[in-house]
Amino acid sequence: MLIRPFEPRDREAFADLNLAWIEEGFVVEESDREQLNDPQASILAKGGRIIVAEIAGEICGCGAVLAAHIQPFPGKYYVEIVKMAAKAGMRGHGIGGAVMARLIEEARAMNADGMWIETAEKLVAANRLYRSSGFRELSSLEFWPTPYSRCNTQLLLDF
Secondary structure, three states: OEEEEOOHHHHHHHHHHHHHHHHHHOOOOHHHHHHHHOHHHHOHHHOOEEEEEEEOOEEEEEEEEEEOOOOOOOOOOEEEEEEEEEOOOOOOOOHHHHHHHHHHHHHHHOOOOEEEEEEOOOOHHHHHHHHHOOOEEOOOOOOOOOOOOOOOEEEEEEO
16 A cells, blocks of 8 residues: 555545545535545645555545644644545555554644544544544534534544
8 A cells, every 4th residue: 555645636536535435424515525626725725735545556545634724722733634535345454544644644744733633423433543543532512613514523633
């Protein structure tokens, strides 16, 4: 498996991988459309980074980090994981863990104080990956505002 930075030729695979999991159980929202239709403008041009996992020339996983849309702690800088996906049929083979490890490296290189992710309770395997990577679930009293109606779980990893 090759874990590498996103290239413009990866745009369609990035969109397809994410649309697959979103459409499987949720509604595609405006924020999704912005990031999937133009990852260059909505993620990379804003200082974010996109990572892809490739096996035998096929993009089988991806994820991105960018400045969190809210910075709730004065003097701290958090990045947010967005659009993390693994290809159906290839899940459970370490793709998500490899992408997550690289995203953590990228966040540290961005001088982040930590990482934040919004998810849905019903994404059991994804939530297991986040927790095994060191993220802790925020209580409802700690919740940050979210642009996604599907998100009912938020996790934080402090560095």
